[in-house]
Amino acid sequence: MATxxxxxxRDLASKALEAQGFSNEQAQAIARTIAKAERxxxxxxxxxxxxxxxxxxxxxxxxxxxxxxxxxxSSSIVRVDGARGFCPLALETGLPALEEKAKANxxxxxxxxxxxxxxxxxxxxxxxxxxxxxxMAFTCANAYVAPAxxxxxxYGTNPMAFAxxxxxxxxxxxxxxxxxxxxxxxxxxxxxxxxxxxGWAIDAEGNPTTDPEAALLGxxxxxxxxxxxxxxxxxxxxxxxxxxxxxxxxxxxxDKFGSGAPFGGEFIIAINPATTAxxxxxxxxxxxxxxxxxxxxxxxxxSQEGTRLPGSRRVAVREQTAANGTTIPDSLYExxxxxxxx
Amino acid sequence: MATxxxxxxRDLASKALEAQGFSNEQAQAIARTIAKAERxxxxxxxxxxxxxxxxxxxxxxxxxxxxxxxxxxSSSIVRVDGARGFCPLALETGLPALEEKAKANxxxxxxxxxxxxxxxxxxxxxxxxxxxxxxMAFTCANAYVAPAxxxxxxYGTNPMAFAxxxxxxxxxxxxxxxxxxxxxxxxxxxxxxxxxxxGWAIDAEGNPTTDPEAALLGxxxxxxxxxxxxxxxxxxxxxxxxxxxxxxxxxxxxDKFGSGAPFGGEFIIAINPATTAxxxxxxxxxxxxxxxxxxxxxxxxxSQEGTRLPGSRRVAVREQTAANGTTIPDSLYExxxxxxxx
Numbered sequence: 001m002a003t004x005x006x007x008x009x010r011d012l013a014s015k016a017l018e019a020q021g022f023s024n025e026q027a028q029a030i031a032r033t034i035a036k037a038e039r040x041x042x043x044x045x046x047x048x049x050x051x052x053x054x055x056x057x058x059x060x061x062x063x064x065x066x067x068x069x070x071x072x073x074s075s076s077i078v079r080v081d082g083a084r085g086f087c088p089l090a091l092e093t094g095l096p097a098l099e100e101k102a103k104a105n106x107x108x109x110x111x112x113x114x115x116x117x118x119x120x121x122x123x124x125x126x127x128x129x130x131x132x133x134x135x136m137a138f139t140c141a142n143a144y145v146a147p148a149x150x151x152x153x154x155y156g157t158n159p160m161a162f163a164x165x166x167x168x169x170x171x172x173x174x175x176x177x178x179x180x181x182x183x184x185x186x187x188x189x190x191x192x193x194x195x196x197x198x199g200w201a202i203d204a205e206g207n208p209t210t211d212p213e214a215a216l217l218g219x220x221x222x223x224x225x226x227x228x229x230x231x232x233x234x235x236x237x238x239x240x241x242x243x244x245x246x247x248x249x250x251x252x253x254x255d256k257f258g259s260g261a262p263f264g265g266e267f268i269i270a271i272n273p274a275t276t277a278x279x280x281x282x283x284x285x286x287x288x289x290x291x292x293x294x295x296x297x298x299x300x301x302x303s304q305e306g307t308r309l310p311g312s313r314r315v316a317v318r319e320q321t322a323a324n325g326t327t328i329p330d331s332l333y334e335x336x337x338x339x340x341x342x
Numbered sequence: 343m344a345t346x347x348x349x350x351x352r353d354l355a356s357k358a359l360e361a362q363g364f365s366n367e368q369a370q371a372i373a374r375t376i377a378k379a380e381r382x383x384x385x386x387x388x389x390x391x392x393x394x395x396x397x398x399x400x401x402x403x404x405x406x407x408x409x410x411x412x413x414x415x416s417s418s419i420v421r422v423d424g425a426r427g428f429c430p431l432a433l434e435t436g437l438p439a440l441e442e443k444a445k446a447n448x449x450x451x452x453x454x455x456x457x458x459x460x461x462x463x464x465x466x467x468x469x470x471x472x473x474x475x476x477x478m479a480f481t482c483a484n485a486y487v488a489p490a491x492x493x494x495x496x497y498g499t500n501p502m503a504f505a506x507x508x509x510x511x512x513x514x515x516x517x518x519x520x521x522x523x524x525x526x527x528x529x530x531x532x533x534x535x536x537x538x539x540x541g542w543a544i545d546a547e548g549n550p551t552t553d554p555e556a557a558l559l560g561x562x563x564x565x566x567x568x569x570x571x572x573x574x575x576x577x578x579x580x581x582x583x584x585x586x587x588x589x590x591x592x593x594x595x596x597d598k599f600g601s602g603a604p605f606g607g608e609f610i611i612a613i614n615p616a617t618t619a620x621x622x623x624x625x626x627x628x629x630x631x632x633x634x635x636x637x638x639x640x641x642x643x644x645s646q647e648g649t650r651l652p653g654s655r656r657v658a659v660r661e662q663t664a665a666n667g668t669t670i671p672d673s674l675y676e677x678x679x680x681x682x683x684x
Contacts, residue, residue: 074448074617076418081621106416107451109613113623134584150646162576164583174572224566230516230652231573233643234504241506241636242476242615244622249642254627265623269611271451273584275416279423280586281455281607285596294583300591301575304492310572 002333005325010035013050016339020054023065029089033119038326041317044184045120047328050336052118053086056261059254062116068093076101076108082115087266090115091124098270099131106275111243112266117141121161122175122311124268129163129171133270137161137175138238141262143249145179146219148229151206153219156248156262157183158235165273167291170318172298174310178232179220186212186220238267344675347667352377355392358681362396365407371430375461380668383659386526387462389670392678394460395428398603401596404458410435418443418450424457429608432457433466440612441473448617453585454608459483463503464517464653466610471505471513475612479503479517480580483604485591487521488561490571493548495561498590498604499525500577507615509633512660514640516652520574521562528554528562580609 004012014031018024030053037045056062066085070093073079078101080094094110101108121137128135141156161175181200189196190212201215202208209215222228240247245265246254254263273290280286287293301307346354356373360366372395379387398404408427412435415421420443422436436452443450463479470477483498503517519525522542531538532554543557544550551557564570582589587607588596596605615632622628629635643649 071621073620074614075446076450077448077617079621081624084624104417105447106419107449107611108418109449109618111618111621113621114625134579147643147646147649149648149650150643151648152646154642154646162572164579174576176569176572223569226652227518227565228569230504230518233639233652234516236639237476237506237636241632241639242613242618244619244628244632244635246623246625246628247635247639249639250625250627254625263625267618269449271584272416275419276451276453276584276609277586278415279413279421279453279455281588282423282426283456283588283592283596283605285592286586286588290583290586293586293589294579297575297578297583297589297591300496301489301492304489304494304496306491306493307489308491310575 001327002330003325003327006035006039006321009038009047009326012336013047016050016336017053019340019342021057021064022053026064026066026085026089029092030086033088033123036123037120039318039321040314041321042120042314044182046326047332047336049118050339052261054339056086056116056118056259058259059257059261059263062259070094070097073111076105077111078108079111079113081113084114085116087112087115087117087119095124095127098268099128099133102133102270102272107269107271109270110268112268113243113245115265116261116263117266118261120175121159121266122163122173125161125163125175126171126173128268128270129165129173132165132272132274134165134273135163135268135270137266137268138235139262139266140236140239140246140248140251140264142255142260143252144183144220145222145232146202147233148222148226151202151219154249155222155229155232155236156251157220158232158248160231160235164294165291166295170315172309172311173314178222178228178235180223180228181220183220186215190216239265243267343669344672345667345669348377348381348663351380351389351668354678355389358392358678359395361682361684363399363406364395368406368408368427368431371434372428375430375465378465379462381660381663382656383663384462384656386524386530388668389674389678390526391460392681394603396681398428398458398460398601400601401599401603401605404601404603412436412439415453418447419453420450421453421455423455426456427458429454429457429459429461437466437469440610441470441475444475444612444614449611449613451612452610454610455585455587457607458603458605459608460603462517463501463608464505464515467503467505467517468513468515470610470612471507471515474507474614474616476507476615477505477610477612479608479610480577481604481608482578482581482588482590482593482606483525484597484602485594486525486562487564487574488544489575490564490568493544493561495594496591497564497571497574497578498593499562500574500581500590502573502577506636507633508637512653512657514651514653515656520564520570520577522565522570523562525562528557532558581607585609
């Protein structure tokens with residue numbers, strides 16, 4: 001295992017991507033996102049992802065030097081054209097404008113188009129919540145997941161992320177796929193020759209399977225049956241048709257070059273609780289500000305044994321990685337340092 | 343069984359409520375909502391609910407003659423103070439203003455405070471989608487549902503509803519509890535003396551149960567385990583702290599008079615796809631308008647045998663009830679006609 005400080009992890013990712021053809025701006029934005037994942041112990045979105053970004057260049061239309069373009073679609077909607085580059089720089093371009101509009105108008109949205117989204121969604125909703133906003137984010141992916149009642153892949157793993165600001169503490173954040181499991185977990189089971197749990201997937205004939213290889217050739221299933229499938233469909237619509245961008249199946253069909261990277265849009269809503277909670281209930285049992293009020297709920301929740309707040313595991317890991325850095329397999333370290341040769 | 347036309351069902355509900363002390367305005371708005379549920383075969387939100395509305399008057403602060411007050415919290419946020427009345431009239435007061443703001447600004451939200459919400463959420467999101475908007479709605483309820491890892495009620499059944507407009511067709515709509523089942527479903531099982539499926543609830547000691555009476559005394563479970571619980575928590579925050587209104591457990595604590603009715607807020611987001619999709623992807627595989635684009639996804643979905651669109655059952659029932667009316671148990675019919683005596 002190789003041990004790196006978080007700064008070293010970020011710089012390694014950035015230099016490797018730049019050596020492979022990414023512009024300095026694109027590489028640095030991606031590397032900052034990767035370093036956040038390493039910081040939070042979110043291995044599958046950390047340095048592990050560097051080869052995925054490099055592989056995305058396989059599509060001839062991918063623009064590793066893309067300069068995202070910010071525009072305004074209305075008084076409460078900002079848009080970033082990712083210009084066929086990658087989502088981290090598009091987000092850095094759009095989030096300050098989204099924050100400004102949400103604070104001015106009470107609610108606003110950010111539309112990101114034409115972008116490869118290989119990262120998680122929690123960094124952007126957390127960023128908005130650090131700035132005092134409530135945030136939700138949605139994106140499609142490639143088609144891996146069967147609809148309710150169906151047997152063939154149609155939806156992506158279609159995450160929905162949510163963040164709530166907390167005074168003096170990291171925001172409460174969740175970021176969850178509409179599928180029962182991440183695709184990477186099935187791949188890990190396949191690598192290790194272990195069966196997957198029931199309910200994760202069906203084989204190519206539509207039969208339930210615990211064989212990870214059969215699952216990868218078949219379709220993943222949504223969490224919670226038809227209710228998770230309704231959420232998967234909602235995410236397709238919000239991150240696809242609502243913003244004029246690709247559905248998961250269209251991202252898959254576009255990827256004739258085996259880049260493996262989901263291409264399309266992301267939709268983010270930001271709400272200012274200082275506006276929405278300003279009138280409030282006439283009941284005197286409601287706290288005077290949204291922050292204090294929410295903490296009362298969290299206290300109630302945590303008073304039940306066996307519970308925890310979503311995202312608390314990531315926050316706990318932060319203290320460790322800040323002190324001790326992060327470790328990655330030697331093979332991954334060698335792959336990434338190999339990229340430095342260009 | 344008693345058979346009524348939809349107009350008769352609406353008028354019966356309205357007259358019964360007015361005889362019990364509701365203002366004509368409140369009674370008619372509630373009755374319109376009840377008639378929509380009967381129209382769509384949504385029994386648990388139809389005439390079945392009339393006694394719930396009457397029982398809500400048990401709380402001395404309930405205002406059966408409330409006049410909701412519309413105001414503006416910011417350029418994109420409208421608010422309706424339900425004045426301790428019931429949600430249907432608050433919604434009728436706020437939805438036109440929400441529509442106007444969403445169409446002007448691209449995205450807008452409606453905050454409803456101080457209101458009893460005994461109805462489903464699909465009527466309001468469907469109403470917005472009929473007007474061309476994409477809509478999401480959230481509300482808390484009383485504390486009936488255990489958090490992930492816990493055994494005691496904390497969350498409400500906390501529905502999230504979503505609607506997508508379709509040209510020349512009823513909107514695609516879903517409205518799903520974050521609990522495994524609606525509480526009304528358990529109540530119907532209890533009424534009919536039928537066991538509930540496993541996974542719906544735990545008893546007061548925290549043990550899994552299929553006894554609907556034990557379930558009503560214990561706690562319901564979220565759908566899809568911790569992922570459904572994250573959604574339940576999000577709904578508490580959006581319909582509670584974000585809008586300065588009661589959490590589910592606060593609604594329960596407030597209800598010292600056994601009214602049984604959830605009291606608090608509702609949060610609705612409306613988005614104008616004509617704005618958000620106006621720039622769109624540079625890829626020529628994306629249809630030029632969001633409506634056409636979405637229909638491509640629905641076609642793909644329905645091309646898989648065994649699938650259906652969310653809400654399609656309700657839409658199918660409409661044609662039958664329009665022709666044949668709706669039937670309710672004699673006992674319910676007698677209860678409601680009994681209310682007419684005042």
